[in-house]
Amino acid sequence: MSIALVDCNSFYASCEKVFRPDLRHRPVVVLSNNDGCIVAMSPEAKKLEIPRGIPLFKIRDLIEKHKVTVFSSNYTLYGDMSRRIMNILDGFSDEVEVYSIDEAFLTLGDLISDDLTCAWKIQHKVKQCTGIPVSVGLAESKTLAKIANHMGKKEKGVFRIDHSNWRAVMEKTPVQDIWGIGRQQSLFLRRNGIFTAYQFSCAEDAWVKKHMTMTGLRTLWELRGKPSIELEYEVKDKKAIMSSRSFGQPAVKLEELQEASAVYARDAVAKLTAQNMKAKCVTVYLTTNRFRQEDRQYKKSLTVEFPEPTDYLPDFVKAVKEALVQIYKKGFRYKKTAVYLTELIEKDNIQPDLFRTPDKRKDQILKAVADIQNRFGKNSISCIAPHRGNPTWTMKREKLSPLYTTCWDQLAEVGEPAVFSRLRKVSVSS
Amino acid sequence: MIPLYLSPVKAGFPSPAADYLEQALDFNELLVRNESSTYALRAQGDSMTGAGIQPGDILVVDRSLNAVSGSIVIASVYEEFTVKRLEIKDGNYFLVPENPGYPVLRITEEMDFTLWGVVTFVIHRIQL
Numbered sequence: 022m023s024i025a026l027v028d029c030n031s032f033y034a035s036c037e038k039v040f041r042p043d044l045r046h047r048p049v050v051v052l053s054n055n056d057g058c059i060v061a062m063s064p065e066a067k068k069l070e071i072p073r074g075i076p077l078f079k080i081r082d083l084i085e086k087h088k089v090t091v092f093s094s095n096y097t098l099y100g101d102m103s104r105r106i107m108n109i110l111d112g113f114s115d116e117v118e119v120y121s122i123d124e125a126f127l128t129l130g131d132l133i134s135d136d137l138t139c140a141w142k143i144q145h146k147v148k149q150c151t152g153i154p155v156s157v158g159l160a161e162s163k164t165l166a167k168i169a170n171h172m173g174k175k176e177k178g179v180f181r182i183d184h185s186n187w188r189a190v191m192e193k194t195p196v197q198d199i200w201g202i203g204r205q206q207s208l209f210l211r212r213n214g215i216f217t218a219y220q221f222s223c224a225e226d227a228w229v230k231k232h233m234t235m236t237g238l239r240t241l242w243e244l245r246g247k248p249s250i251e252l253e254y255e256v257k258d259k260k261a262i263m264s265s266r267s268f269g270q271p272a273v274k275l276e277e278l279q280e281a282s283a284v285y286a287r288d289a290v291a292k293l294t295a296q297n298m299k300a301k302c303v304t305v306y307l308t309t310n311r312f313r314q315e316d317r318q319y320k321k322s323l324t325v326e327f328p329e330p331t332d333y334l335p336d337f338v339k340a341v342k343e344a345l346v347q348i349y350k351k352g353f354r355y356k357k358t359a360v361y362l363t364e365l366i367e368k369d370n371i372q373p374d375l376f377r378t379p380d381k382r383k384d385q386i387l388k389a390v391a392d393i394q395n396r397f398g399k400n401s402i403s404c405i406a407p408h409r410g411n412p413t414w415t416m417k418r419e420k421l422s423p424l425y426t427t428c429w430d431q432l433a434e435v436g437e438p439a440v441f442s443r444l445r446k447v448s449v450s451s
Numbered sequence: 452m453i454p455l456y457l458s459p460v461k462a463g464f465p466s467p468a469a470d471y472l473e474q475a476l477d478f479n480e481l482l483v484r485n486e487s488s489t490y491a492l493r494a495q496g497d498s499m500t501g502a503g504i505q506p507g508d509i510l511v512v513d514r515s516l517n518a519v520s521g522s523i524v525i526a527s528v529y530e531e532f533t534v535k536r537l538e539i540k541d542g543n544y545f546l547v548p549e550n551p552g553y554p555v556l557r558i559t560e561e562m563d564f565t566l567w568g569v570v571t572f573v574i575h576r577i578q579l
Contacts, residue, residue, distance in 0.1 A: 042527035042565070105487040150488035150515045152567075426490060435510065437496035438531035440562070441553055 023136045023159050023181075024248065025127045026166040027110060027143060030154045030174065032123035033061035033269070036102045037092050039152040040425045040433040048089040052077060053270055056093055056420070060270055093420045096284070099123075100266075101426045105151050113143055121267040126163055140179045154178070163250050164243035167200040168218070191219035191244070201240040203314030206233055218244055236311070262300070264289035265359030271310065272355045278307060279342045285360040286337045293362055299330035301364035303337050305344040310356035321348040330366045337362075482572050488515035490568065492525060492532070499523070499534055501549030508575045510534060512568035525567040528556065534570060 029035060033051040038044050048066035050059050058076050069087055071080055077091070084091060103122045110117050114127040130136045140157040147155050158170025159181035166182075168190060173180035182190050197207035199218055209232065215221050222244045230238040239249040264285040272278050282305060293300055308320035325340040341360055423431035483489045494508045502523060504510070510525065518524045520539040525532060526546060535546035535556075544558040558564045 042532055042567070043530040045527070045530060045563070045565075108487040146515075150485070152514070429491070429509075432491050432493040432509070433532070434493050434495045435525060435532040435534045437498055437553075438528055438533050440529050440531075440556065441498065441533070441548070 023129055023161055024163055024166045025114075025129050025136070025140060025143070026120075026158045026163070026170040027125050027127065027147075027155050028158075028170050028174075029106065029123035030156060030178075031061055031063050031067075032103075032153070033092075033094065033099055034063040034066070035153045036099050037090075037095070037422055038063065039102070040422075044090055048087055049092065050084075050089055051092045051094055052420070053094065060094065091420050092422055095422050095424070097424050097427055098422065102151055102153060106147055106153060106155075109147055109150055110143065112146075113139060119266075122269060126166065129159070137179065137181055140181070144178050156180075158182075161246045162243035162248040164200050164240055165246065168194055168198070171198065187246070188219060191222055192217050194218040196221055199240065199244065201236065201243075201312045201314075203312070203316070205315045206237065209233075236314075262289050262292050262296075262362040262365065263359060264292070265306075265357055267357040268355070271316075273351075273353070275345060275349045275351075278349060278355060278358055279345050282341045282345060282358045282360055283338045285358065286341045287334060289360050289362050290332060290334045290337055293365070294332050296365075297368050298365045299332045299368055300327075300337075300362035301330045301366065302326045302362070303340050303344075304361040304363060305341050305348070306359040306361065307345070307348060307355055308357060309353050313354075313356075316354050317352070319350055319353045321350075323348050324363075326364075330364070332368075482511050482574075484571070485513055485515045488568075489513050489571075492534075494534060494573070496534070498548040498550045498553040499536075502536065502573075503575070504534065504549075504570075504573050505575060508573050510570050511572040511574065513571050514568040516569040516571070518566050518569050523570040525570060527565050527567060528558070528562045530563060532567065537566075 034049045037049055037051065046065065047063075048069060049063040050066050050071065051061040052058065053060045056077065058074050059071060059080075060074070062071060062073065066089055069083060069089070071083065071089075077084075083089070099122060106123075107117065107119050107125060110125050110127055114129055116128040118126040120126055129139050136159050140159055144155055144157055147153055156170050156173040156178045157180075158166045158168065158173050159179070160166040160169045160183075169180045169182045172182075172190060195207075195217060196202055196210045196215060197204065199207075199221070202210070210216075210221060215224065221241065224241065226238060226241065229241045233240075242249040266281075266285070268281065272281065286303070302324050304322055304324040306320070306322035309316050309318050311318060323344040325344055327336060327340075331337075337360075345358075423433070425431060425433050490512050492510045492512055494504050494510055495506050497506055504523075512525050516522075518537050520537060522537050523534065524537045525534055526537070527533070528546065533546065535548055538545040538547050544564065546556040546558065548555070
């Protein structure tokens with residue numbers, strides 16, 4: 022049995038190409054929130070040596086010269102494609118950990134030979150069903166699987182680390198490329214004469230534990246092939262509903278966290294209503310990336326309790342946004358937020374509070390919002406609660422692609438290519 | 452499909468229909484076999500009217516199905532989408548329209564031909 026890391030190649034850019042056959046071989050870049058910096062690039066754009074994270078305005082000339090197509094981040098589309106990919110992965114394993122929007126760890130098979138065949142099948146199936154190319158790294162631990170995935174990306178896409186190539190791979194991997202080892206730690210290791218993963222794997226346990234804490238020691242064990250980091254796979258729990266995703270790029274601003282968390286709240290409430298339930302509490306959790314040692318670490322959660330169980334989305338969005346104001350701290354790079362709904366109760370079991378008059382208007386508003394969302398798309402109407410600082414804050418997204426998979430009015434169109442008209446004219450005249 | 456039997460005993464006596472009640476017709480179940488690989492595209496041309504595809508219709512497309520000769524497919528030629536019937540004869544691929552006004556296209560390498568998916572259903576609106 023081994024661990025696989027499945028990771029999409031240039032995920033955002035790849036999503037943009039699925040419904041655009043005209044962009045199949047063309048350079049494509051995707052912009053971050055507010056159309057600021059480049060966050061994703063297709064292989065053709067990478068060849069133009071555009072540095073990742075560069076602000077758009079700095080490369081305008083390059084964009085024009087090479088006719089690079091630029092897109093704003095279309096989170097709705099990426100989220101939907103991600104969902105499809107994760108569902109496909111569910112078919113290959115009972116233990117799937119969705120690590121981020123485009124990465125997942127899975128446990129695969131029992132025999133070594135089955136793992137590799139499985140990995141090729143995964144790559145093929147995801148490409149066929151979604152059009153998204155993925156790389157698969159196979160190894161005995163998550164940390165090694167990450168390295169294997171990195172090796173795979175450079176070649177045909179599937180790579181396995183086993184006894185026969187372990188040492189060669191370790192010697193080729195510099196310490197700063199090890200998952201879980203941040204910049205400070207890699208500088209420390211290099212100062213101590215440790216430059217490659219192989220050299221690190223030869224270090225003494227006690228020494229590593231002393232200077233890099235238990236987290237560093239676990240990474241060491243993982244590199245040696247001993248799985249030491251648990252797979253966190255989602256178990257369906259009737260007591261709580263969770264919605265969360267890691268951010269592709271770390272978020273630093275409160276507004277970004279609030280916007281993302283509002284989306285998770287909406288997702289969680291959708292699951293809540295689908296189960297015909299209401300929730301009395303909502304918990305917001307935020308955290309930095311614990312694997313980036315160079316980042317200051319901070320995580321906090323806050324629970325808001327409603328006077329009575331509810332399924333009214335604006336209540337949750339307001340609570341989530343205000344809770345974030347309380348727990349947010351400036352100066353941290355946040356990896357993810359999560360929204361949990363707890364104290365769930367079946368709709369039919371609710372005892373009305375004698376001293377509160379239920380607000381019928383809320384139900385009407387909720388229904389009207391749902392109707393508008395069904396007709397015009399999920400993002401056509403949403404809750405914008407005014408918050409301190411800038412009540413008219415919105416996100417600039419001028420180059421947004423259509424909601425191909427979530428909105429009936431924005432489907433990809435299939436017309437008549439020019440080649441058919443050309444031939445048509447010829448056949449008519451002859 | 453596994454029928455769900457509902458038993459409404461609220462009135463205190465069993466309904467004679469109780470044994471025969473099943474879940475209402477589920478259009479998703481009819482139209483979508485593989486949710487992860489099913490997409491909706493909108494037809495805009497009239498080259499397939501003979502197959503019942505009219506401009507404005509919704510095409511339900513499944514990417515997980517293997518296209519065979521006779522399948523109606525979404526393909527791209529010269530970097531544009533098209534919907535046509537695929538025919539394979541003696542190792543040659545053809546995109547065949549269902550409208551006498553359009554020609555048959557034999558696929559050559561320079562066309563950068565790709566198969567995008569197989570059309571399983573076409574949804575045509577009659578009443579606005």
